[in-house]
Structure formats: structure tokens, C-alpha cells
Amino acid sequence: MTAEILDGKRIAAEIRAEVAEEVEKTRFALKRPFHPCLVAVLVGEDPASQVYVRNKQRACEKAGIEGRTHRLPVDATQQQLMDLVQQLNEDPSVHGILVQLPLPKTGGGDSGFDERAVLDAIDPLKDVDAFSPVNVGLLMQGRARFLPCTPHGIVQLLHRSQISVAGKHVVVVGRSDIVGKPMAMMLAQRNSSCGRDVANATVTIAHSRTEDLGAMCRSADCLIAAVGVPEMIQGDMIKPGAVVIDVGINRVDGRLVGDVAFEQAKQVASAITPVPGGVGPLTIAMLLHNTVLAAKLQLPSTLP
Numbered sequence: 200m201t202a203e204i205l206d207g208k209r210i211a212a213e214i215r216a217e218v219a220e221e222v223e224k225t226r227f228a229l230k231r232p233f234h235p236c237l238v239a240v241l242v243g244e245d246p247a248s249q250v251y252v253r254n255k256q257r258a259c260e261k262a263g264i265e266g267r268t269h270r271l272p273v274d275a276t277q278q279q280l281m282d283l284v285q286q287l288n289e290d291p292s293v294h295g296i297l298v299q300l301p302l303p304k305t306g307g308g309d310s311g312f313d314e315r316a317v318l319d320a321i322d323p324l325k326d327v328d329a330f331s332p333v334n335v336g337l338l339m340q341g342r343a344r345f346l347p348c349t350p351h352g353i354v355q356l357l358h359r360s361q362i363s364v365a366g367k368h369v370v371v372v373g374r375s376d377i378v379g380k381p382m383a384m385m386l387a388q389r390n391s392s393c394g395r396d397v398a399n400a401t402v403t404i405a406h407s408r409t410e411d412l413g414a415m416c417r418s419a420d421c422l423i424a425a426v427g428v429p430e431m432i433q434g435d436m437i438k439p440g441a442v443v444i445d446v447g448i449n450r451v452d453g454r455l456v457g458d459v460a461f462e463q464a465k466q467v468a469s470a471i472t473p474v475p476g477g478v479g480p481l482t483i484a485m486l487l488h489n490t491v492l493a494a495k496l497q498l499p500s501t502l503p
């Protein structure tokens with residue numbers, strides 16, 4: 200068996216086009232200016248973060264969204280960063296605020312940056328990453344306002360690839376606040392942004408303390424790897440015919456590899472996401488989606 204390769208790049212392009220269309224439609228319906236604006240806050244000079252921010256800005260422009268970047272020096276203080284977030288919260292021309300993580304280890308004063316405090320300070324209506332406690336709480340209760348971009352991208356990818364997880368066993372390897380935890384929560388809900396087929400799963404969260412990870416993974420009809428360890432999921436950890444979603448982005452000898460040993464896995468799985476070109480492009484597409492949603496939520500009057 201050779202797995203179907205799930206083309207995240209193509210699906211992301213489809214979603215980006217829909218977002219651009221939504222901006223146009225809203226502008227037309229409002230009969231007045233509608234300029235969604237996403238601001239990325241970049242602290243320091245980390246090359247990978249700079250590339251991510253640049254890519255997000257480019258994607259914004261293509262979708263009719265204004266993308267701005269605010270830069271702070273590597274030795275900025277916690278207060279400077281908090282003040283900037285506050286200023287952006289109060290600026291009505293800004294609809295989405297994204298603080299690029301990780302924050303540099305060097306800044307933030309003697310004890311370093313308090314990342315949690317910075318994320319908590321973002322106005323929940325502008326929290327397009329959906330990291331604030333309010334948005335996480337709404338997600339937990341099944342009435343999310345913004346969905347976190349990477350797991351939402353995966354829901355879209357499954358839906359648009361006609362893959363149902365309802366009633367199936369999904370194993371999510373990784374329990375981060377950004378990917379693993381919200382992913383598990385979203386697939387265990389009764390409904391999703393894409394309907395009931397990409398929800399209603401029986402979900403297990405695995406992590407570094409899970410005993411016999413191999414057996415756990417082999418019991419998965421759908422295996423989602425969000426670990427950050429290159430090619431940790433080997434072919435013999437995959438149930439024949441399973442769907443494998445590889446969230447990992449790891450740089451090894453100058454090339455990008457996922458958390459799944461792709462060549463082995465594609466001989467066993469029924470469908471698999473490649474790295475690059477799988478989950479990554481969807482994350483940006485869903486960020487654009489959230490920015491337009493944020494701009495609509497912040498309109499002074501309701502949409503017709």
C-alpha cells in the first residue's frame with residue numbers, strides 16, 4: 200500500500216482564496232471601507248521568526264489583509280512589550296495581534312520575558328492565535344470564537360480530504376497548549392467548524408511519559424504527531440491503513456523533516472501529510488481566516 204499524500208499546500212491555497220473572497224464580499228455588503236489588519240510583534244532577530252513573520256505578512260497582502268510588523272530590540276523589557284500590546288489593543292485600525300514566539304531568552308529584564316503575561320494581555324477579540332484564557336475556555340466549552348490555527352488547519356485538511364474521524368480512535372502525540380491539547384479537544388467535541396465528521400472521535404493524548412508509545416500509536420485510526428522530534432514515529436508504530444498527520448517541523452542538516460519517518464510511514468498509512476507542504480501552509484491560512492473574523496467581530500455595527 201502507498202498512502203495518499205494529503206496536499207496541504209493546495210488546500211491552504213483554496214482557503215486563502217476563500218478568505219480573500221470573504222474580504223471582498225464583506226466590503227461590498229458593508230458599502231464602506233473594510234480593511235482587516237494583522238499586526239505581528241517580533242522581538243529580536245531570530246532568523247526563523249523573521250522568516251515566519253515575513254511569510255505571514257506576504258500571505259496577508261495576497262488575501263487583501265493589511266499585514267504590519269512591530270519590531271522590538273532583543274534587549275527590550277517586559278514593560279516595553281506589554282505597553283506595545285496595550286497600544287495595539289487600543290488601536291481600532293488593528294484587528295489581530297500576533298506575538299511571534301518564542302520570545303528571546305536574552306530580553307525581558309533579569310528574569311526574562313513572561314510569555315504567559317504577554318499573551319494574556321492581548322485583547323481576546325484581537326487574539327487571532329486563540330491563546331488567551333478566554334478563547335481557550337470558549338474552545339473547551341464547544342463555543343469557540345477563534346480556533347487555534349494549526350489544529351483548525353488540520354480539521355480543515357481532514358474535512359477537505361473527505362476523511363472522517365467520527366467514532367474512530369485518534370491518538371495525538373504531544374500536549375502543548377498550541378497544538379496537542381487544542382487538537383485533542385477539537386476532535387473530541389460533538390461538532391467542528393467542518394461538521395460532525397471531523398469531531399466525535401475517541402481521543403487519546405500521548406506525551407513523553409506515556410508507557411509503550413509504540414502500542415498506543417498502533418491503536419490509532421488517525422495518528423497526529425506534534426512532538427518536535429525528527430522522524431520519531433517509525434513505520435512499525437503505525438496501524439496499517441491509518442491516517443497520519445505530521446505537525447512536526449524540524450531542521451536537520453539544512454532540510455525540513457517532520458516527526459514521522461515519512462518514507463516508512465507512507466508504506467503503511469492510507470493517507471499522510473508531507474513535511475514541508477502538509478500542515479504548515481494551513482496554519483497561515485487559518486491565521487488569515489481568524490484575522491478577517493476578528494475584523495468582522497470588531498465592526499461597530501452587525502453585518503447585514
Ligand code: NDP
Nearest residue numbers: 349373374375378406407425426427446447448478479482
Ligand atoms: P512542544 O515542545 O511544546 O510540545 C511537544 C510535545 O511532545 C510535549 O507534550 C512533549 O511531552 C511531547 N514529546 C516530546 N518528546 C516526546 C517523546 N519522546 N515521546 C512522546 N512525546 C514526546 O511542541 P509544539 O507542540 O509547539 O510543536 C510540536 C512540533 O510541531 C514541533 O516540531 C513544531 O515545530 C511543530 N509545529 C508546527 C506547526 C505547523 O504549522 N506545522 C505549528 C506549531 C508547531 P511532555 O509534555 O511530556 O514534555
